[in-house]
Amino acid sequence: MITKPTIDRIMESTDIVEVIGEFVQLKKRGANYVGLSPFSNERTPSFTVSPAKGIFKDFSSGKGGSAITFLMELEKFTYPEALKWLAKKYGIEVEETVDTSENLEEQNHRESLMIVTGFAAKFFHESLLETDEGQSIGLSYFKERGFTNATISKFELGYSPDQWEAFTGDALKNGYQEEFLVESGLSVKRDNGSLYDRYRGRVMFPIHSFTGRVIAFGGRTLKKDKNVPKYVNSPESEIYHKSSILYGLYFAKKAIREEDNCYLVEGYADVLSVHQAGIENVVASSGTSLTVEQIKLIGRFTKNITILYDGDAAGIKASLRGLDMILEEGLNVKVVSFPEGDDPDSYVRKVGTNAFKKHIEETRKDFILYKTDLLLKEAGNDPIKKAEIIREIVESIAKIPDSIKASVFIKECSHLLQIDERALLSELNKMRLGKARKDQQQNIGRQNTEQTAPLDEPQEPTVKESDTQEKEIVRLLLLYGNKMIDWDGIANTYIGPFMIAELGDVEFEQQACKRFVEIYRQEVENGSLPEEQHFIHHQDKEIVDLVVTLLATKYTLSENWYEMHKILVPDEQVNMKATILGAIFHLKKQKVGKILEKLRSELQETKSETDQDILLNQYVHMKKVEKTISDYLGSVILK
Template identity: 85%
Template sequence: MITKPTIDRIMEATDIVEVIGEFVQLKKRGANYVGLSPFANERTPSFTVSPAKGIFKDFSSGKGGSAVTFLMELEKFTYPEALKWLAKKYGIEVEETVEVAENREEENHRESLMIVSGYAAKFFHESLLETDEGKSIGLSYFKERGFTSETIKKFELGYSPDQWEAFTGQAIKEGYQQQFLVESGLSVKRDNGTLYDRYRGRVMFPIHSFTGRVIAFGGRTLKNDKNVPKYVNSPESEIYHKSNVLYGLYFAKKAIREEDNCFLVEGYADVLSVHQAGIENVVASSGTSLTVEQIRLIGRFTKNITILYDGDAAGIKASLRGLDMILEEGLNVKVVLFPDGHDPDSYVRNFGTNGFKKHIADNKKDFILFKTDILLKEVGNDPIKKADVIREIVESVAKIPDSIKASVFIKECSYLLQIDERALLSELNKMRMAKAKKDSQQQISRAAPLDEPNFFDEPEVKVEKDESNQEKEIIRLFLLYGNRIIDWDGIANTYIGPFMIAELNDVEFEHKTCKTFVEIYRKEVENGVLPDEQYFIHYPEKDIVDLAVNQIATKYTLSDNWYEMHKILVNDEQANMKATILGAIFHLKKQKVGKILESLRKELQKTSVEADQEILLNQYMHMKKVEKTISDYLGSVILK
């Protein structure tokens, strides 16, 4: 467990805008910051960060909380893991009550995989730098490729000894469980149940998560044996889904945001060489086809992608159709070809940083125009093939959600294809209408299956009102005004929070989290502490954090000159705090009394014994008087 003083130091040092800004491109809007949700696919920003309150709220997914909560939601960290990540970022030493090693067996499943992957990265890195075999084979290879000691250390490059059980044997000796060695893909189980190393005799490229933890590996053989695969990569696991990962993104995200552009290359070496040359906004899809998830990862930081191809014509043509996904996600795509025999790795090593940048500046083309040029070279004078090319180009343009941008490309393509612009626009509109019709049919199909009964035969569905809303309103008032001093007629020199606790002493909260919240608040008050909103925003239990954030986060805020601009007066609950606080308390009490009355009515209908009926009737009449008293109070005092 992390000590309370350490947690306090971490919370004090944490800048929520700075932390979330590492994962989401934020823009200032008034007092807050907004960006696209990292939890949902959206085109209009609904993700809001409030630096004043130290919270984020994602109105697309409903998630919200502190910087700690954000890391837990996005990276699936546990509470201590998120705190340790923040501590590392801000250079704070973490004090724990028990050593981590003693608690290894108690770590959750996901964290166990993380721990064993981190251990493997350290093992391979030390094997590269400290063993004779690693130095003579692995380190020599990396040096021949031109990688500096700084690059090798930064990317944690390594070497796996050319022995069957060098890593596995040492890991088991160190106390790591076989289950996690196999699940992470580091070890392979034989038929007889024993384990052996997956990456024997390979140089190792650790793959880092968004927050810098090692989650997988790529291992390259240095042998010329055709029967041995050149690369062996980690299998899918609980911590590694290759479609959601881009190699080098952890090291590139800051530069991508600053340059407002992302260079996309193919392999590990391309990323390392280009990054080492000082061009750090570079990532790789690691030999896999680009996925929508990877595109959206880039889209968090920039709307501009530049794809760097190595000049292999067959490979380029094969990847063209897949790149339409980038257009569909609303990103701008440019393409750069390198001369035959060169890839980004070799080109930057041969021509240096300035030569590399100049080649990109001189040769980059918009993807649509690049695709048009590539396909036209193949058709010659064949009109049938040309018609197919035209249709394929228009299909790509149809993917672009921005209609103005699409119109510009249609104009450019009409010139390159030597075809009337109106004909291309007509074809574009046909495709868009067909897509809209298809999408509409799919929505109707999902909403009303064929075997669904006739609508008019359906029984009437009674929609229940969310009875917890009034309880949540009480929580909101605790958070916003609990530490303010009361200055009302007849009541003074006390805080609103303790006053509310006393007034609600006879009220039983039904919403589980609201009930827990009030119990926590009551205990803190009894201990002489007045908890504020930050206390609950940083509370270790997620349900409490979610409740707190949902009550204080608002999607819209009025501008300072709202009234001057619109001449619309908006009620300010702070103008009459007595009405706001007492109104909420007595509305909640009235709701509770109403439920009791409803229960008594049902009991009266069921009971046939006269004595029991008399008891219930007396209780009912008493509660009606209570209800009237509350109603009279609300009308005469609160609403005036």
């Protein structure tokens, strides 16, 4: 467990805008910052960061909390992992104590995988630089490719010795468990139960998470044997999902934001060479076809992607089929190709940084126009092929959500394809109409499935009145608990302790509210008045969600609201006594109503006269309590 003084230092140092800004492109709007949600696919920003309160709220997904909560939600960190990440960012030394909780092993499973991959990265890097085999084979290869010592060090490149158990033996000797060696894919288990190295005799490319920790590897063989696969990559694990990882993104994200553009290449060496040339906004899809998750990852930082292809025409055509996904996500795509026989790696080494940049500037084309030009050349004078190409191009344009942008491409393609613009628009509208009908049918199908679901399936919970009243109590404790009371008959006390004392006989039903009030009561008993930051940074995620939902608001009135509209919005602080006591008594009235309902039910079911008398007395007493509360609230109870 991380000690409380360390946690306090981390909280004091953390700038939530700075932290979230590493993952989401934020723009200032009034006192807050807004951006596109990293948790859902949206086109209008609903993700809000409040630096004054130290919270974020994502109104599209409902998620919210502190910088710690954000890291836990986005990067799937545990609470301690998020704290350690922030500590590393702000240069804070972490002091820890022993955690004796029973579920420690389960909590540490993911961290154990991270530690194992971190150890492996260090082992491979040292093998490359400090062993004769590593220097003569691995380091020589990297040097031949033109990689400098700085690049090798920055990307933690390595070498796995050409021995069956060099890494595995060293890991076991250092106390690393077989379970994590196998699960991370670093070691492979034989039929007899013994382990051997997966990457033996390969140069190693560590794959870093978004936050810079090594989570997987790509290993390239240097042997000419055609039976040996050129690359071996880490298998999927709890910490590595290749469809949502981009190689080099950890080192590129700052440059992508600054340049407002992301260069997308195919291989590890492409990333390394282009990055080394000073063009740092470059990533690769880690040896997989581009996925929607990877596109959304780029979309957090920029809406502009430039694809850098090699000169292989067949490869380019195959890749084009997958790029419509980028258009569907609303991103702008440009394409750059290189002379045949060259890829970004070889070309930048051949011509240098300035010529490489100049080539990109002079040859890049919008994806739609690039695709049109490429397919037209392939079709030649064949009218059947040309008709197929026209349909394929319009299908791509139909993916673009921005109708104005789509119209511009229709006009451009009409000229290139030498076909009437109205014919292309007609085809585009047919495709969009067909898609709309298909989506509508799918929605109807989903609704029918929901309507015909068996009655015993769990239903969506309804919002109960008690939940609303309980949340109102929590909101008032958060906002006004540390303010002094100056009411007639009550003074020289704080609102928080007063409310806690008044609610001593109330049992909260909503679990997060119940835990919140219990924590608040305990802090008051310890002589402390907890403020909103105490709960915003709490370990209990449900409490954080509750607090942020109550504190965050999507809309705020402008300073000129009254002048413009002459509408006065009531301020609950004008009459704090009515606000606080009203909330307490509304909750008590609701609780009393539930008790009366329960007593009525028991009176109907009870046959014993003695029990009936007891229940009747209780009922009469509770009715008096209800009338007292109602008299205060100014309401009338119908008999």
